Amino acid sequence: MNIVTSKVALTVAQQAAKHWKKLVIIALAFFLIMILGVFMLIDGGDSGGAGTASIDEVVLAWKPVVTEYANKYGIPEYTQVILAIIMVETRGTALDIMQSSESLGLPPNTLTxxxxxxxxxxxxxxxxxxxxxxxxxxxxxxxxxxxYGTGFNNYINNNGKMYTFDLSSEFSKNQANGVRVNYSNPIADFNDNYRYKYGNMYYVMLIQQYVSPISTGGGDIGNVNASSLGPEVYQSLMSEVSKYNGWPYIWGGSNPKVGFDCSGLTQYSFNLLGYDLPRTAAEQHSHTIPVADPQPGDLIFFKGTNSSRPDNAITHVGIYVDSQRMFNASNSGIGYSNWNQGYWKQHFAGFGRVVK
Known part of the structure; x- marks a missing residue:
């Protein structure tokens, strides 16, 4: 048993009187996870869930406590994100399991x-x-x-109101006065394995490894039989784009060797199926047939998402899945997004049907 594990065990024992109800729940969670693991081995299944990468069992054991506090503070929809934060911060092997000391103005790992x-x-x-x-x-x-702290909210508020990796990088660069450090993490392979010496500009990408964009909008591909493309073609389309779920957005990307932007993803995947779709979102909007009653596999368009273009210009495209979800390559990464609320609803421009 290593020193950290020993300290965790000792601290839990010391806190038993104070938190005995929560600790009983955690013990039960460990037991259920072990039982589930046995059944999964017998059944031959895998440990991953739809849209969510594998979270270590030691972290999953804290889910009852995480759920309790997520409910307490009014963010139950972020339960999986919180578990992902634990994975990224400590993988459940430190006493300050969420590295929360600094949020209280304390030195790192003060909380025990x-x-x-x-x-x-x-x-x-x-x-x-x-x-x-x-x-x-x-x-x-x-x-x-x-x-980063709430200052990043303010920065995004003054720069388009939507997260992008470029803005995250720029914020970190500004705070670090441009000072770089090596960052040997596969998540940063596309960016020459460096980060700026302030926070971690890849933090969202790290979290998305454990909570993919699917989890914010559902995990299936909608009513296959209702697709305007036909069920077989639509299934092939979604099978192709799902290969890239969780990949980062790459401006100008139009193939798997480079990565994808929004229209690069739709052009590439539709072209594989024999559809002649042009390159940009605006061109694809002009190429498709406008429809008022969209079906799975239609395209969904947005305007005014690029500050360098006119407000009414078509600047983003996704694949319509259902009345709430689309699959798209956005600055938050490739995956499912809710198109009918928040930012996307504000910029909605219409639907288009792809024909040969």
Whole structure:
């Protein structure tokens, strides 16, 4: 048993009187996870869920406590994100399990009770989420702000109100006065494995490894039989684009060797199926047949999402899935997004049907 594990066990024992109900729940969770693992081995299944990468069992055991505090602070929809934060911060192997000490103005690892760390961490996340909602920001900005602090919310509020990796990088660069450090993490392979010496500009991408964009909008591909493309073609389309779920957005990208932007993803995937779709979102909008009653596989268009273009210009495209979801390559990454609320609803421009 290593030193950290020993300290965790000792601290949990010391806190038993204070948190005995929560600790009983955690013990039961460990037991259920072990039983589930046996059944999964027998059944031959895998440990991953739809749209969510595997979270370590030691972290999953804290889910009852995480759920309690997510409910307490009014952000139950962020439960999976909180578990992902634990994975990214400590993988559940440190006493300050969410690295929450700094959010309280304390030196790192000052907190020595994992439950107090979860309490403080979830409270901090809830505060940046609430601030982001008041400012009309997107889903991912407050998650990056968990790492940077609320100042990042303000920065996004003044720069388009939507998270992008470029803005995250620029913010970190400004705070670090341009000082770079090596960052040997596969998540940064596309960016020469460096980061700026302030926070972690890849934080959203790190979280998305464990909570993919699917989790913010559902995990299936809608009513296959209702697709305007036909069920077989639509299934082939979604099978192709799903290969890139969780990949980062790459401006100008139009193939798997480089990555994808929004219209690059739709052009590439439709062209594989024999559809002659042009390159840009605006060109694809002109190429498709406008429809008022969209079906799965139609395209959905948005305007005014690029500050360098006129407000009424078509600047974004996704694949319509159902009345709430689309699959698209956005600055938050490739995956499912809710198109009928928040930022996307504000910029909605219409639907288009792809024909040969």
């Amino acid at each position: 009770d994992p439950i107090e760390s979860i309490d403080a961490g979830v409270k901090h996340l809830a505060s940046v989420v609430e601030d982001a909602k008041q400012k009309g920001l997107d889903y991912w900005t407050p998650i990056q702000s968990y790492n």
